[in-house]
Amino acid sequence: MKAIPVLYAEGDNLPDAWELALIELKYGGCKIRTQYDLKDAAGLFIDPPSLDSTMMFVVTDPAAEPRFSKCFPGGPADLQEYRMEVVDGVKDHWVDPNDKKKWQYTYHNRLTAYDNGTGLKQNQIEKMIDQLVESPYSRRVEAITWQPWKDQDCSDPPCLQRVWCRILEDDQGVWWLQMNTDWRSRDAFKASFMNADAFIYWMGVMAEEIGRRAKREVRLGRYCDKSDSFHIYGKDLAEFENLFMNEMHNKTFGMRMYNTEDLAPMMTESIPEIVEKIRRKDAGE
Numbered sequence: 001m002k003a004i005p006v007l008y009a010e011g012d013n014l015p016d017a018w019e020l021a022l023i024e025l026k027y028g029g030c031k032i033r034t035q036y037d038l039k040d041a042a043g044l045f046i047d048p049p050s051l052d053s054t055m056m057f058v059v060t061d062p063a064a065e066p067r068f069s070k071c072f073p074g075g076p077a078d079l080q081e082y083r084m085e086v087v088d089g090v091k092d093h094w095v096d097p098n099d100k101k102k103w104q105y106t107y108h109n110r111l112t113a114y115d116n117g118t119g120l121k122q123n124q125i126e127k128m129i130d131q132l133v134e135s136p137y138s139r140r141v142e143a144i145t146w147q148p149w150k151d152q153d154c155s156d157p158p159c160l161q162r163v164w165c166r167i168l169e170d171d172q173g174v175w176w177l178q179m180n181t182d183w184r185s186r187d188a189f190k191a192s193f194m195n196a197d198a199f200i201y202w203m204g205v206m207a208e209e210i211g212r213r214a215k216r217e218v219r220l221g222r223y224c225d226k227s228d229s230f231h232i233y234g235k236d237l238a239e240f241e242n243l244f245m246n247e248m249h250n251k252t253f254g255m256r257m258y259n260t261e262d263l264a265p266m267m268t269e270s271i272p273e274i275v276e277k278i279r280r281k282d283a284g285e
Helices: 014-028 076-088 107-112 124-134 192-214 234-250 260-269 271-283
Strands: 006-011 030-032 050-059 142-144 160-169 175-187 218-232
Touching: 006 014, 014 050, 014 192, 014 218, 014 234, 050 234, 076 107, 076 192, 076 260, 076 271, 107 124, 124 142, 124 160, 124 192, 160 192, 160 218, 175 192, 192 218, 218 234, 260 271
Parallel strands: 006 050, 175 218
Antiparallel strands: 030 050, 050 218, 142 160, 160 175
């Protein structure tokens, strides 16, 4: 194969779109090596090659139920912790660009305190909200994460590259917030659902604040998720078949789904444990 496939999926809600994207990847992706594939003492690969594609998946109604797929290899506490990391910045204090043994970034840190190398920090999300209130149809409302003076030599650079937003107004005067996220690289099976869930959650936070400031009703429009490399690692392909594909073959869509009301209590109950987990790490326990 001489070209990485470019694939597309669209669903009414997040788990629908995500599942369809993984199906497209399974049947339309290509095999390609990664820097993380293990080798034996003779230098021969132990891990199979990854399954990869360039992918765009679209969630036409991000607020629609069901909101969560049981095929995601994680639980409600994982989703809650990742939302807190991305949207609330509870792990920003772990970032130390001068110590390569520590975190080099969080998405919250890059998007709300972007450092241009001179010490001047920009809250890009706050600026995006200001721009959308002032000019909802603007094409310039975006935030970036990439810092080439750091990230081109970083061993684990940001996967998320860019967030772009715009607002459409319907005939009833309701504003509909649209969001695109652009990703350099995604673990399609083990990370992309959490990624999309967190940014759709942040999209809701932004919509609420835009509505408050503009004194308008703001709802969630479509969410578009684009990845240059949307992949499943070769070492994870067996787990993907056992967990994801078996569920797809043996259970109906409804049986594979959770509504918000199913998971919200468990996610809320996990917050004290997450806070304590972070405290223990901070204390070196």
